[in-house]
Amino acid sequence: MQSPVAERGPQSFDRVLSSMCTEPHPAARRAAERFLTTNPGDPATYTAIAELEHDAVAGLATVTGLTDAVDAETPTALAAHGYVTSGGTESNLQAVRSARDRAETAATATHDPVVVAPESAHFSFHKAASVLGVELRTVPTDDDGRADVDAAAAALDDDAVLLVGVAGTTEYGRVDPIPALADLAVDAGVPLHVDAAWGGFHLPFSGHDWGFDVPGVATVTVDPHKVGRAAVPAGGLLAREREALDALAIDTPYLETASQASLTGTRSGAGVASAAAALDHLWRDGYRREYERAMDLANWLADELAGRGLGVVDPELPLVAFDLPAATFEAVRERGWRLSRTGAGEARVVVMPHVSRESLSAFLADLDDLL
Ligand SMILES: Cc1ncc(COP(=O)(O)O)c(C=O)c1O
Structure with a gap:
């Protein structure tokens, strides 16, 4: 028997790196x-x-x-x-x-x-x-x-x-x-x-x-x-x-x-x-601040991944695609990270408003553990 709907909640955004939706303002x-x-x-x-x-x-x-x-x-x-x-x-x-x-x-x-x-x-x-x-x-x-x-x-x-x-x-x-x-x-x-x-x-x-x-x-x-x-x-x-x-x-x-x-x-x-x-x-300053925050974070993540020897697609907007061995991709997902892949097979992180330096650091720590 499933629990009543009132006792259920939506997913937490803590480990969501794949979605193009986010926590509403x-x-x-x-x-x-x-x-x-x-x-x-x-x-x-x-x-x-x-x-x-x-x-x-x-x-x-x-x-x-x-x-x-x-x-x-x-x-x-x-x-x-x-x-x-x-x-x-x-x-x-x-x-x-x-x-x-x-x-x-x-x-x-x-x-x-x-x-x-x-x-x-x-x-x-x-x-x-x-x-x-x-x-x-x-x-x-x-x-x-x-x-x-x-x-x-x-x-x-x-x-x-x-x-x-x-x-x-x-x-x-x-x-x-x-x-x-x-x-x-x-x-x-x-x-x-x-x-x-x-x-x-x-x-x-x-x-x-x-x-x-x-x-x-x-x-x-x-x-x-x-x-x-x-x-x-x-x-x-x-x-x-x-x-x-x-x-x-x-x-x-x-x-x-x-x-x-x-x-x-x-x-x-x-x-x-x-x-x-x-x-x-x-509009306009709030979105501008988010663009700058997300872009900084995307560039930082790209550098961190490249520093670990992974091939990274240079981000133009706050989205980072990078090479990740298939087994590691699966292992990362098993640790609860919601991560998706491009058609060509790279992993992709969409730096949405809910994605923070802390969450990406935790993600990198899991990667270090697995790689
Ligand atoms: C560039 C682009 N166009 C269209 C869509 C489709 O949007 P929706 O899922 O809101 O229908 C997406 C979804 O990610 C998208 O990235």
Whole structure:
């Protein structure tokens, strides 16, 4: 007989090195609890959470460099630039859907829509391609794990409806050359979607060009429930033009509002409220401090691992991939460390807000014991 749910708790984050989610900010946790019974999918009925979603989208617009939207005088116009999704998967799927459907109405419409993406793109693009009936054409990355611009250029033909760049890859934390990809996209007449689901809250401080300040970037995925420190579920989809979201809108006869652009109907008010609260508390200095802390820690960890003779992939964002013999990897996991591997087999540590110098020192001590 299992114990009652009331006596159970979630995992501790002490030994979690693999996850791209983290402990929510205390204000985000409180906001999530307060708005548990709301549904932002029906904004005319649940007006309080609809207002908070507006705030959250305004915050995400600032994070991604969509300054025109933030300055817009009419608040409803701002809401047309994005919404709080269930996560990066929904955001990526919706970006593909919007691009496919907008291309369908163009004079040059294709019957075989293709999405071109680097092979480093998150597996959510494979789901999107399968659900939406588009071909996902993946192209190689360079030796350092970033999208190969020449390979992307060669893959863009008349059937292409979208080019994808990743700003913070899931496996290595690499940032694709977004300005070069954006130029390509403009030349090919397709939108560029930037997947910054994980990297988006670090990138404003890292010196990369990655968001809407790069001309040609049409849509961006950025997830509050990852580095943004909101409660799950809170993803973000942002669009430069309101038409990109209008293309997603479906009539909703029995709701108080006339149409809905989100993929899911009923949505988590807890996620939306916690995203708004986290942004309110952490943008901009809180996120900047976390970027600097996590980057320092990632560089320190990389040095420590290299000092032990392990091959380390130089971190670009706070994610460290390194060689670890398979037996040691398993032994470390048996000691309770939640650690995952890249497709090529390296171990990867995601330096999330819950990962501290103390926890990494304990991890290294276990490694020393095992190696
Ligand atoms: C770059 C990237 N995109 C998309 C996703 C999917 O996000 P979610 O799991 O919130 O659907 C992830 C998840 O780790 C990711 O790293």
